[in-house]
Amino acid sequence: MPTTSSAPDPTPDYDALVQHFDEFAAEEVAPRVSHMESSPHTVERELPRLMAEQGWFGVTVPRQYGGMHAGHLAKTLVIQSMARASGAAGALLQASQLPVSMIIHFGSDEQKALLLPQIASGDTLLSIAVTEDKAGSHVLGMETTARRNGSDWIIDGSKAHIGNSHIANVHCVVARTAPADEAGSRSLTAFLVEEDRKGLTVERHRPALGLHGFSFGQLTFDGVRIPEANVIGEVGDGKDIAYSSSILYGRPNLAAVALGIHEATLACTTTFLSERERYGGTLSDLPVLRDRVADMKSRLMAARALAHQAAVMLDHGQSCDGELINSKLLNDEWAVESGQTAMRLHGAHALRGDYPLQRLWRDLQHMNAPAGTGEVQRQRLAETEFGPPPVQWSERLAAKTSLFRLTSTAS
Structure with missing residues (x-):
């Protein structure tokens, strides 16, 4: 049985991390959005270089390999911050994390010693x-x-x-x-x-x-x-490697991207309704519209709680495959539902090519298929209720997944 460390790792300063993530998003991501949107045939190459310099590709890489060792909640928060500014930036960062899980969980000692320091330093990017x-x-x-x-x-x-x-x-x-x-x-x-x-x-x-x-x-x-x-x-081992990477990294990562876009969608909508003049006031004064916004806010709060709680459980080495699957499923569906509400609240204004809402809506359409569609997620959840229980990857790989020293092999 694994042993409990007498000196657990300190909890990361998440408030400081979020402040840093948001500052980077405001200074480096947001100013690039217009160019990225106007040049759809171009791959953004400067942004990943800047993210690499921050060490974010190694956010879950253990310190012994030069990584941040900040855990899955920190990973969720940084992807969320980037996606709030740009869905593409969030997608870029989340996609960089999946292959890292392959090396951490299944790589040989030689592969870890070679690649993880390069990933942590930003010298090597994996797909x-x-x-x-x-x-x-x-x-x-x-x-x-x-x-x-x-x-x-x-x-x-x-x-x-x-x-x-x-x-x-x-x-x-x-x-x-x-x-x-x-x-x-x-x-x-x-x-x-x-x-x-x-x-x-x-x-x-x-x-x-x-x-x-x-x-x-x-x-x-x-x-x-x-x-x-x-x-x-x-x-x-290929099937196990693919499945575990999808559950432990892919699904929570995509939930984080959807969450960031969801937050941006609500912010865009409340700003529009607060500034749009109608009937001697603004649209935000109308109870029927406030009711719609309240629905968006409720979905967002629930989605955020799901995404963050699943990441916390993963950081603590708890069995949470179902929570990770459900987080991806509902963050996608709820963000799309709020996006549809936002499109209707904006009327024809939502269709303007130079208005951010249509970009947010288009970006949201990319969240369903990767790591399994909503139908696939439901099948996986149903498997936990019928027949023999499926492999719990969060449990099987807890020693290499958890942030805190709950087991003798976590580092």
């Missing part, structure tokens, strides 16, 4: 490449393959919707290493693929509906050769 066009959220349905060739592996296939695809230095790729009908859940393996590997092509950036400036593109692998040392974990 996670699991999704494919045909398979979508069906991880076991992927077709990208990796086959042994002597002491190396050769990867062929393609990955789609890869966050930070155009700016990452190393891609964490999950590929098929055995037929699904033979190996079942052990048919996938995770690999580190450096950006300069021969045969790796990063397809050109194509702008999407929202998150302008954020890179989420396609990677093509044509006989990409990598050494055995680039295998993450053990051969056959």
Whole structure:
């Protein structure tokens, strides 16, 4: 059984962190939004460099590797602050965290010693490449393959919707290493693929509906050769690595992005109603409109509580897979519901291309699919009530996930 440390780590100064996050968002993120929106074909490259200088890519990386070791609540707060200023900035930061979890949870001692200090210093940015066009959220349905060739592996296939695809230095790729009908859940393996590997092509950036400036593109692998040392974990661990990263990092990260956009949506709406003159006063004086805003505020408060509480539980090494899943599900749905209300309260004003609400609404549409749609989240929650309980990744990986020294191996 793990032992309890007699000298637990001090609680981070979250108030000071939030103040710093918000100042950075005001000074560095907000001034770039207009350019990012007017240049949808361009990938924003300066912002990730500035975030890297802050050490935020290593927010959950242990101190022994040079990271902030500030935990999942701090990670949620920084993503939330960035997303409040720009959904694309929040998406950029959240996507940088998923592959970090792969290294922390499953990487070898050599991989941790090599990559985690580079991530913490901002010298190396990682992406996670699991999704494919045909398979979508069906991880076991992927077709990208990796086959042994002597002491190396050769990867062929393609990955789609890869966050930070155009700016990452190393891609964490999950590929098929055995037929699904033979190996079942052990048919996938995770690999580190450096950006300069021969045969790796990063397809050109194509702008999407929202998150302008954020890179989420396609990677093509044509006989990409990598050494055995680039295998993450053990051969056959790919499904576990993908699932645990999605639950412990992907879902709370996306909840944080949706939460930040939700906050910006409410702020935009209250400002508009307070300044719009009607009937000898302003729209904010009308009880029927105040009732709508109260609904938005209620949803936001509940969404914030869900996101923060799930992150706190994760930091304390508590079993919280369900809370993480529910946080992603409801932060997305409630933000979209408030966004729809905001669009209606603004009337035709919401449709102006130079008005922030239409950007917030477009950005929100990107929150549902990643890490599983709302339907997928509901299926996962239902699994906790029927049949044998699913693997609790927050429990299984608590020693490497918790911020505080609740176990002998947390650092």
